[in-house]
Structures are given as C-alpha cells and as structure tokens.
Amino acid sequence: MTEVATQQGRSTTEQVLENGQQKFVHLRIQRQDGPDAQAYMQEFAVPYTPGMNVISCLMEIRTNPVDKNGRPVTPVVWEMNCLEEVCGICTMVINGKPRQACTSLVDKLEQPIDIKPMRTFPVIRDLMVDRGRMFDALKRVKAWIPIDGTYNLGPGPRMPEKDRQWAYELSRCFTCGACVEACPNVNDRTSFIGPFALSQARLFNEHPTGMMNRADRLDALMGEGGIHECGNAQNCVEVCPKGIPLTTSIAAMNRQVTYHAMGAWLKK
Amino acid sequence: MVQADSHSQFLLRRLHTLAGVVPVGLFLLEHLFTNSMATNGAAAFNSAAATIESIPFLHFIEFFFIFVPLIYHGVYGLYVAFTSGYNSGQFPWWRNVMFILQRLTGIITFVFIIFHLWTTRFSGKAPTFEMVHQLVSNPAYFWFMLIGTVAATFHFSNGIWSFCVHWGITVGQRAQRVMSYVTMILFIVLAGVGVDALIAFTHTAS
C-alpha cells in the first residue's frame, strides 16, 4: 500500500448539484475510427464530480457511451497507465496544448474542453497515437548506458552531487511527446528527431560511464534529422510538463557537436 | 536507419549559419556604415564609396566573399524557411514568434536584395549619392527600401541570437535571455542607422 492524494480516492457516486441541477462537463473530442479514416468531432456532456480530470471524463464516457444528445456512440479510444504523470502515454492536445490527460484537471480548464490527438504522430484510433518514432530516436542517440556483459564490471565511477542534480532533472523525461508535438520543425518535410532526444543524449553524455559512448551520440546528433534541424523556436521548453531545460540541453549539445566536429576534422 | 556518419546535412546547415554572420553579416555592417556617411552629406558618401571602389581585386572579393556566401545563405535559407512549420497560432510564445519573423524577414530580405542590386549595383550607373537620391525620391521605392532595411537588420540581429545558440555560445537560459535583449538593442541601432541613411539620401545633394 502507498498513500495517495485523497482527491483520487473519492467516491464515484458523489454528484454535484448546481441550483438543484446536475452539473455537467462539456467536451469536444476529435474521433477517428482508424489510421486512414477521416477525423470528425463529437460532443459529450458528462456528470461533474469534484477533482475530475480529463481521464475521468473519458472513463465516464466509456461507462455510458452516448454523445451530448444521448445518442449511442462507440466509446472513445485512448491510452492511460500510471494516472500520475509518469508514464507519458496519455498525452493529447487539450484546449490547444499538448499535455497529459491525467493531470489536466477539469476545474482548471475552459469548457467545452477541446480534445484532439497529437498531430505529429500517426493516429491509431481516436486519441491513441503511435509514438514509436520517439523510441527509434532514443535508440539512434544511444540513450542508455551499456553495462551489460558476462562478468561483473565492479562499481562505476561516481558523479559529483552538483551534476547529479541537474542530470536528474533531464532524467525525468518520460517520452510523453509534448515537445515533439509543439516543435514547428518536426513535420513531414523534415526528419528532425525532436528536442527530447537531444536532451537525453546530453544526459547520457554527462554520466561517467555513459561518457564512453559520447562520440557515438554526437555522431548520431550530426546525422540525418539531428541537432541541426532545430531552429530555436523554443516551444519545447514551454510545453514540457517536467520543466526540463530543453533549450539549455540543445545549446549545450550544439557546443559539444561543434567541438566534436572540429576535433574530428583537425585529427584527420 | 540512415548511416550515422552521413554528416552532410549538418555541415551544410552549419555553413549556412556561419555564412549568415561572417561574410554576409559583416558585409551588412560595412554597407550600413558606408551608407550612413550620407548623413554627413553627399561629398562624404561619395568619398566613402570611392574608397571602396579603390580596393584592389574588388570584383574578386565581391564575388567570392559576398555574392557566393549570400546566394548560398539566401537560397538555402529559402529551403529552410520552406521546410519549417509555423504554429504561432497555437503556441504564441515570444521565441516562436521570433522564429517565424526570422524566416519571414529572410524571405523579405531575399526579394529586397535582388531588387536592390538590380536597381543599384547592376544598373550600370556609378554608385554615387545622386544615383541613390534619384531612386529614393520615388516614395514607393523609399518605402520599399525602408521595409527591406528594417527586415534585413532584424534578420541579422535576431540571427546573431540564433547563431549564438547554434554554436553553443549562449547555453543557459539566462545567457540566452540576456542575448535576446542585446540583439534587440542591436536591431534598433542598426535599423536606426539604416533608416537614417535612407532619409539622408532623400535630401538633395547641396
């Protein structure tokens, strides 16, 4: 058992009346029946309960799948897992901004709440998208520390506490895709891997063991869709739910690739 | 997966940002400075222009150190502007607006430079105060020059900010913010110098 904030543990049957009337939450949701289907909008009104977030609204819809006018519809498809903004799967565009549905509290949103899938990623169905390209990007920049082997490598080198603190901030990226969605340079005319991947390369380049693959990561950042595709619009840092200093990471990696490129050229 | 060691895109892009500052940007500064001589009267401008005319290998320098980098930066810049997305409607934040203005002013500058060169450098006339005066006496041309000058100086100044990030010079958020202020002041100064010179050209040489 762990302790949760009580808001989440509230009773589901509690109802809120306004002038003796049930209060409703109004939502406009973009639906899409399949990867190649046409998108269309649908409106919903779900009974309001205090502390509600967008996910609890969607859950309300699937328990009683009818639209605003009471006509039966198929339940909205979306993904969720942790419900506490650590897994990143529930990212969608809510009132125009990419964010996590689980931490989008209804009380803080203007209604009707406008909900769309992220446009940067292929839509699978309704609000469910395929973020596969993000994981491919992480593979490309080797966003890990290779320590697997057949024998014990012993304790790794230590990291100064001061560096650990800022590196920890970068490590909080949960591949949610908000920065990729907001970036004007991620579109079908470019192959930009996205801000988060540059920041992850910085994180693992800083790690004392990860440093051993530093050159590989920098080479990847100089490759197709790499760091040069960034045009400094800096939307990423504004939308990142974890407040990751993405623009600092990008500039720091720009510095690293500059030295790396010049060093490599001078050594030839 | 694409070969990780194909760095050509990266190099072309780095060359683009470098070209924007080193030959092209420096030329812009020099050009603004020469033109501002007009504020001291026709004679001062004509003598500054003559000094430039007297530089040895002028055509060679002009071609390799100004035209080639400018064309490269301009044409590649058009391509970059085309591949960028524009979403300030959805994300109306300061840097995003600047990102769009950088591209927009680049395109304006591109058109401006072609027309400007065609009516001056390639018009077959000698680069004298009188020639410029004739041109800017036409109000339409004057306003065109004004917009072009403001656009070019904005593009250059904001470009310096972007350059500092692209080369990892300003890394931290504070450094980038301070640089924003510095480059905006630079823009106001340069635009002022350029517009001042334009106005000076409207006065008759006396």
Add this chain to the structure above:
Amino acid sequence: MSESARGEGGRVWTYKDGKPWYFLEEMYPEYGNLVPRDVATRAIFHVCVDLGLGVDGKNQVYLDVSHIPTEELNVKLGAILEIYEKFVGDDPRKIPMRIFPAMHYSMGGLWVDIDQQTNIPGLFAAGEVEYQYHGANRLGANSLLSCIYGGMVAGPNAVKYIRGLRRSVDSLPDSLYDQHRRKEDENFERILKMDGSENPYEIHRELGQWMTDNVTVVRYNDRIQKTEEKIVELMERYQRIGVSDKSRIENQTAQFTRHLWNMLQMARAITRGAYLRNESRGTHFKPDFPERDDEHFLKTTKATWTPDGPKIEYEDVDVSLIPPRTRNYAVAKEATEQ
C-alpha cells in the same frame, strides 16, 4: 504520494482535541513514522474509520514534510511533491499533504518453483506476477529487488529448459497452434457479438468498489462472503454485457471485456483465500482474529481454477533458515529476538 516521503522524515498526524496528534510516533515509539506500510495503513484506518478523527471528517490524514527545508525537499522529493501540487493545488512544502492509503502492489501471484517455473512446464515467471517473495507483506523497495533476482534465476533456467527439450516448437504439428488460435479467435468473435444491456466498465467499477471496501485493509468474514456472492452475481451479469464497439481496429471495449472475465476469476480466488484464512498476518488483517496463527496458517494459499470456482490448498512455508518471530514495532528489534 510515495512512501519515500515518510522515509525522508515526513510525519503523519491528524487533529485530536484540537491539537496535532502524531499517532504513529505515539503508537510505535521505536519506529515512529517509519513503521512498515501495513502497520501504517492500519493505523490510519483505525484513526479515520474507528475513531472518526480523519481530517475534516473525511478519510484522510496529514502527511507533513513542511518542517523539512525546501531545498532539501526539492532535491530528495521534488518530483513527487510536484505531482501532488499539480493534483491538489497546495504546495506540500508549506502545507501538510492530505493522504489515505491506496493499493499499489499485488502480493501473491503465479505459483513458481525454485527455478521460477510455473506449473505449466516451460512457462517461467519473474517479478510482480509471481508469488514467491512477498507472501503476506511486501516491505518498501523490495519489489524491484525480487524482480531483478527472479529474472536472474528465470533467464538461465529457461535456457537450460530449452536445451533439455527433445522436441522443439517447429517440430510440433501446425494443427496444434491453429486449434488454439481458432479457439481464441472464436472467443473474440463471441465478445464482439455480445449485445446485452450490461456495460463492462460498470461491472468493473462495482467489482473494484466491493473489493476495495471489503477485501483490502480490514477484513470481516461476513463481508468477504457477501463479496464472493457479489462476484458471482457480476459473473452472471457479465454474460449479458453489450459490446458497444464492433470495430476491429484497437477495440478497447472488446479487449477490456476479455480481461474482465479474468479479473472476476482472480477476484474470486483472492476473496475465497481471504475468507478461509482465519488469522491476521501482514496486510491480511481480520479484527475477529487479530493474532497470527503460525500453527494453522504459516502456509501459502494456493488457488486452482475449477469450473465451480477456485479450489484452495495450502503449502508449507520454508522457515528452516530464519525462524519467525513476533512483529512488534512498539519496541526495538532486539527486544523481539529472544
């Protein structure tokens, strides 16, 4: 809110007679706020439910870290405090957090042998799915440890198992696979065609509510029995589900309906196991049987599926290396070790 907040010095309290009452510190002077989670959970339950002393009369108590310097909090607990702030709107660095215990781990799971192999030969299990390491209780931070250990045992044993096989997958007739595939396909088609009046999510909601109310922290036999009856009722209602989504693309309703049946089965096994265990042990707490009964129940509950509901058996726990002793968090560890 994560337990680590208590680990870093968070204090749990509520108001009693108008004054803050640090009940964990008072009840368990030796361990205070660091008592294991089952003990803390029960204490909070007792304070809220039995004594009616929850904050604002609701089922909640304070978890207070506001006495810890902000810089230290940001370094050690920054991420979790930020999430709390996002959900609740109060800054936990200044205002005590309001909390209540919630489920976040399944103790018990698939039966495995010492090689991490289930009773289906060749099927190995490691991690939270299997039962081995956290019988009646799981201590903080031990889950990942058991995942890593279990994985290290399961991996090599799986390889050993494959090497010892005389026939491999490819040498089995295709019809064997086809037959099973067809069975699953038919099951799915059947679900797609369900057109009754029940909603699977509603059944799930009721199941969750009943289980949470009656088969979690405090357990009474009469309520457990009613819960099993309820589960059987839900199983009947399950047959009358209407699947409103007929699509074959990412049909979550159909998938959920499919899983729901397993959840009902699982809930029934947990409920029956809880009913039969008349003692209190770790997180399993029956006020009517408050003592641990090693004589009858120092055993693992094993449930086997049968068409008429789960069949319960018991298996002895191996205590040959460490003899069990009384758990008493009011005194130091040494005092319980005679």
